[in-house]
Amino acid sequence: MTWTLVAAIWATLFAGITLLLSRDLLRAILGSMILGSAVNLMIFAAGRVGPSGPAIVPYGTQALAEGSANPLPQALVLTAIVIGLALACFAFVLIQGIVTATGTADSTRLRIAEPLPDHPYYPPHPGPDDGGPSPAATEAARPVAAEAPR
Amino acid sequence: MSVIAPVLPVLIPLGTAVATAMTLRSPTLQLRLAMAGSVALLATGLWLVAVEGTIPPEGLGGWAVPFGIAFHLDGVGALMVLVTALMAVASLLYMSSGIDTDPRHPLLVPVLMGMVAGVTGAFSTADLFNLYVWFEIMLITALGVLAMGGTPRHLDATWKYLGLNLFGTLLLLAAVGLIYGATGHLNYDALASAAPGVPPGLMTALLVVLGVSLLLKSGAFPLFAWLPASYHTLPAPVLALVAGLLTKVGVYALLRLGNDVFAGVAAPVLFEALGWVAAATMLLGVIGAAYHWDMRRILAFHIISQIGYILLAIALGGLGDRDASAAAVFYTLHHIVVKANLFLIAGLIAAYAGSYDLRRIGGVHAAMPMLSVLFAIPALSLVGIPPLSGFWAKVLVLQSLVEQGRWVWLVFALGVSVLTLYSMMKIWLEAMWRPHPQAGWQRRAVRAGPALAAACMLAGVTLWIGLAPQTLIDLSLAAVADFGPGVQVADGQGGRP
Numbered sequence: 270m271t272w273t274l275v276a277a278i279w280a281t282l283f284a285g286i287t288l289l290l291s292r293d294l295l296r297a298i299l300g301s302m303i304l305g306s307a308v309n310l311m312i313f314a315a316g317r318v319g320p321s322g323p324a325i326v327p328y329g330t331q332a333l334a335e336g337s338a339n340p341l342p343q344a345l346v347l348t349a350i351v352i353g354l355a356l357a358c359f360a361f362v363l364i365q366g367i368v369t370a371t372g373t374a375d376s377t378r379l380r381i382a383e384p385l386p387d388h389p390y391y392p393p394h395p396g397p398d399d400g401g402p403s404p405a406a407t408e409a410a411r412p413v414a415a416e417a418p419r
Numbered sequence: 420m421s422v423i424a425p426v427l428p429v430l431i432p433l434g435t436a437v438a439t440a441m442t443l444r445s446p447t448l449q450l451r452l453a454m455a456g457s458v459a460l461l462a463t464g465l466w467l468v469a470v471e472g473t474i475p476p477e478g479l480g481g482w483a484v485p486f487g488i489a490f491h492l493d494g495v496g497a498l499m500v501l502v503t504a505l506m507a508v509a510s511l512l513y514m515s516s517g518i519d520t521d522p523r524h525p526l527l528v529p530v531l532m533g534m535v536a537g538v539t540g541a542f543s544t545a546d547l548f549n550l551y552v553w554f555e556i557m558l559i560t561a562l563g564v565l566a567m568g569g570t571p572r573h574l575d576a577t578w579k580y581l582g583l584n585l586f587g588t589l590l591l592l593a594a595v596g597l598i599y600g601a602t603g604h605l606n607y608d609a610l611a612s613a614a615p616g617v618p619p620g621l622m623t624a625l626l627v628v629l630g631v632s633l634l635l636k637s638g639a640f641p642l643f644a645w646l647p648a649s650y651h652t653l654p655a656p657v658l659a660l661v662a663g664l665l666t667k668v669g670v671y672a673l674l675r676l677g678n679d680v681f682a683g684v685a686a687p688v689l690f691e692a693l694g695w696v697a698a699a700t701m702l703l704g705v706i707g708a709a710y711h712w713d714m715r716r717i718l719a720f721h722i723i724s725q726i727g728y729i730l731l732a733i734a735l736g737g738l739g740d741r742d743a744s745a746a747a748v749f750y751t752l753h754h755i756v757v758k759a760n761l762f763l764i765a766g767l768i769a770a771y772a773g774s775y776d777l778r779r780i781g782g783v784h785a786a787m788p789m790l791s792v793l794f795a796i797p798a799l800s801l802v803g804i805p806p807l808s809g810f811w812a813k814v815l816v817l818q819s820l821v822e823q824g825r826w827v828w829l830v831f832a833l834g835v836s837v838l839t840l841y842s843m844m845k846i847w848l849e850a851m852w853r854p855h856p857q858a859g860w861q862r863r864a865v866r867a868g869p870a871l872a873a874a875c876m877l878a879g880v881t882l883w884i885g886l887a888p889q890t891l892i893d894l895s896l897a898a899v900a901d902f903g904p905g906v907q908v909a910d911g912q913g914g915r916p
Contacts, residue, residue: 289586294578301585308593315600345548345599349592352555356585359562363577370571382576383648 274314281307294367294374298360305353309346316342425477425490428467428500428539431460432507436532443525450515453528457507460535464501467492471897476545476608485609491545494898495748499542499671502755505880506663507535512873513656513763517866518770520654524567531660534560541668545607547595550672554591554636557665558584564657565649576649583635583645590632598625607680614684623686629676630689636669639730640700643723647707650722651715651775655766656870658715662722663759667751670729674751678736678744679902690737697734698831701727705838712777714765714850717842718758721801724835725754728816731828735819736899742822744902746815748895753800753808753884760797760877767870768794768850771862777846782855786862791851793871796878798843800885803836808884811892 285307288300316339324340326333333340368374371381423430435456439449467474476484476491492500510531514520537556544550561584565577599605601621602613614622635642650662677685677693704724708717729750736744765775767790772780784791800807813836820829884891 297582301589304586304589305592308589308596311593312596312599315596317600341599342596345596348548348552352552356555356559356581359559360581360585363562363566363574363581366566367571367574367578370574376578376582379575379578382572382579382652 270318271314274310274318278307278310278314281310292376294364294376297376298357298364301360302353302357305349309349309353312345312349313342316345424467424474425492425543426479427463428460428492428503428543429490429536431456431463432532432536432539436529436536439532440526440529443529446523446525449525449528450511453532454508454511456532457504457511457535460539461501461504461508464497464504467497468494468501468894471497471894485604485606488549489545489606489608490543491607492543493901494894495671495675496542498748498752498894498898499667500539502752503535503538503542503664505877506660506755506759507531509759509763509873509877510656510660512876513659513766513870516868516870516873518655518870519766520656527564527567527657530560530563530567531657534564534660534664538664538668542671547598547605547607547610549605551588551591551595554668554672555588557668558588561661561665564661565652568652568654573652576652579648580645583642587632587635587642590628590635594625594629594632597628601625607675611680611683614681617684619684619686622681622684623689626677626681626685626689630673630693633669633673633676634696634730636666637673637726637730638666638669638700638723639696639726640703640723643700643704646723647716647719650719651713655762655769656873658766659759659762662719662762663755666722666726667729667755670726670733670747670751673730674733674736674744674747677733678747678899682737682903685737687738690734693737694731694734694825694828697727697730698828699727700724700730701831701835702838705835705842708842709838709845714769714775714777714846715762717846718761718765721761721839721842722758724839725750725758725801727835728813728832729754731832732816732819735816735823735825736902738823740819740823741899741902742896743816743819744899745892745895746812746819748898749815749891750812752891752895753812753881756877756880756884757797757800757809760874760881761794761801763870763874763877764790764794764797767867767874770865770867770870772850772855773860773863777849779856780850781853782860784851785854791847793874793878794851795847796881798846800881802840802843806885808881808888810885811888815892 281303285300285304288296289304291297291300322334322337324333324338324343364374367379371379373379435453438452438456442448442452471494474492476489479488479490514523534557537553537560540556541550541553544553562577562581565573565580595605598610601617602610604610604613638646646666650658653661677690701724704720704727708720708724711717711720729747732743732747732750736747768780768783769775771787771790772783774780796807800809803809803813813832817829817832820832
C-alpha cells in the first residue's frame with residue numbers, strides 16, 4: 270500500500286511540475302493544483318498508512334478505538350485542500366482577467382509590469398500608464414506647470 | 420486575560436477587517452475604524468514588549484500544549500508585533516492624505532487588515548502547520564491588494580507574484596508534512612525535543628526543503644524574481660506596508676526555526692550555505708537597484724539586498740553566536756521601519772515632482788528642502804551612516820563576522836554598503852539636486868499633511884533607535900536569550916502520537 274502511494278506521489282509530482290513549467294497560464298495553474306495534490310498525498314503518507322477505521326471517537330468513550338486512522342494528517346490535508354481551492358479559484362479569475370486585458374495567455378509575452386530594455390517607451394520614457402500617483406498619470410495630457418487642484 | 424493574550428494580536432486586526440468590511444459604503448469611517456484597530460494593536464504590542472516573555476504558551480480549544488495549536492508570544496514575537504502595528508498606523512495615516520490613494524478600492528482596507536492579521540499570526544504562533552496557514556493568508560491578501568489595481572500591469576504583477584509564491588507555499592506545505600512524518604510533532608517545543616531522534620541526514624534534507632521555501636518567501640537569491648516584478652505596481656501607502664512586512668515574515672520564520680526550534684539539529688553546513696546565499700542576495704539585490712530608474716523599483720531591489728544582511732546574521736547565529744541572532748532581530752526591526760519610510764517618502768516626492776521615474780523629475784531640494792532632509796534620514800540609515808539606526812544594525816552584524824573570522828562575508832557586507840550608498844546618491848542627485856527637466860516646473864499642490872506626519876513619525880523612530888540604540892539592543896538580546904534547544908515538554912520522548 271505504501272509503495273503504491275509512493276508511486277502515485279511521484280507520478281503526480283511529475284505531472285504537476287511538467288504542467289507548471291508551461292508558458293500557458295492555465296496549464297501552469299493546473300500544474301500547481303496537481304502539485305498541491307501530490308503534496309497532500311505526501312502529508313497523508315507521512316501520517317503512516319495502515320489502520321483504516323474512521324478517525325471518530327465512538328459514542329460514550331474518551332479515545333479513538335483501536336485500529337483507527339491517524340486523524341491529524343486528515344485535518345492537515347483538509348485544511349490544505351480548502352486553501353488550495355481558494356487560491357485556484359483566484360488564479361482562474363486572474364487568468365481570465367489577464368486574457369481579457371492583454372489578449373494573450375503566454376507568460377513570456379507578459380512584460381507590462383516589467384518592460385524590456387528595448388521597449389519603445391522604457392527607456393527613454395515610460396508610458397503614460399507608469400503607475401505614478403494620479404497627477405502623474407494625466408501628466409501627458411496637461412501642461413506640467415499647471416497646478417493640479419485637488 | 421492570560422488565555423486570550425497570545426491571540427490578541429491576531430484577534431484585533433481580524434476584528435478590524437470584519438468591521439471595515441461591513442462599512443464598505445463609507446471610506447472615511449473605514450479608515451477611522453482601521454486606525455482605531457491599529458492603535459489598539461500598537462497598544463497591545465507595547466504591553467507585550469513590557470511584559471516580555473512572561474505569557475505562557477496557550478493551546479487553543481482546551482487541548483494540551485504539544486497537541487493543540489499553540490500560540491506563544493516571546494520577546495521576538497512581541498517586538499515584531501509592535502513594529503507591525505507601527506507600520507499599520509503609518510500606512511493608514513498616509514492613506515488619509517491625497518497622495519497616491521485615489522481611487523481607493525472599497526475592499527483595500529479590509530484586505531490590508533487581513534494581511535496584518537496574517538503577519539501577526541505568523542509572529543505569534545508556535546505551531547509549524549499554523550505558520551503555513553498564516554503564510555497562505557499573507558499570500559492571498561497580497562494577491563488581492565495587487566489585483567485591486569485592475570489595470571493590465573497590476574494583473575501582470577499579480578501573476579508574477581502568484582506563480583513563484585504558490586510554488587513556495589506548496590514547498591513549505593511539503594516540508595511541514597515531511598517534518599511531521601519524521602518527528603510526529605508540529606508544536607515548536609515538541610519539535611525541538613523530538614528532532615534529535617531523527618537521523619541527521621534525513622533531518623538535514625528536511626531542513627533544506629523547509630529553508631528553501633522560507634528563502635523564497637523572504638526574497639533571497641536566486642528566488643527573488645517575484646518581488647521586483649510586482650511590488651512597484653502598488654500605491655505608496657500599501658507598498659510601504661507590503662514591502663515593510665511580508666518578506667520579513669519569511670526572515671522571522673527562518674530565524675525562529677533555524678536559530679531556535681531546530682538549533683540543536685541543524686547541521687553547520689546548512690548555515691554555511693545560508694551565509695553564501697545571503698552574500699549573493701546582498702550583492703545581486705544592490706546591483707539590480709543600480710540598473711533601475713523608477714524609485715520604487717530601486718527600493719524594491721534594496722529590500723532584497725538588505726534581506727541578505729539579515730540572513731547573514733541568521734547564518735552566524737546558527738553557527739553558534741547568540742549575539743548574531745539578536746543582531747538579526749535588531750536589523751529586522753530597523754529595516755522594516757526604514758524601508759517602509761523610504762517608500763512613503765518616494766510617494767511624496769513623486770506626488771510633488773510628478774513621477775517616480777528619476778529621469779523625469781528633479782529640483783526637489785530647491786523647492787522643498789525639508790522633504791529632502793526627511794528623505795536623507797531613512798536613506799542614510801539604510802546605507803549605515805552613523806548615528807542612524809542602520810549603522811548600529813550593521814555594526815552588530817559586522818561584530819559577529821569579525822568574532823567568527825568570516826572575512827569574505829565581511830568584504831561582501833562592506834562592499835554592498837558602498838553600492839547602497841551609490842544607489843541612494845543616484846536618487847539624491849537625480850531627484851533632489853538636479854533641476855527639474857521641464858523648465859518652469861512648480862511643485863504640485865497635494866494634500867500631504869497626514870502623509871508627512873506618517874513619514875516624520877517613522878523618521879523619528881529611526882532617529883530614536885540611532886541615538887539611543889542600547890534600549891533596542893538590550894530588548895533584542897533579551898528576546899533571543901532563551902533561543903536554542905527548547906525546554907522539555909510533557910511528552911518528551913519525541914515519539915509519535
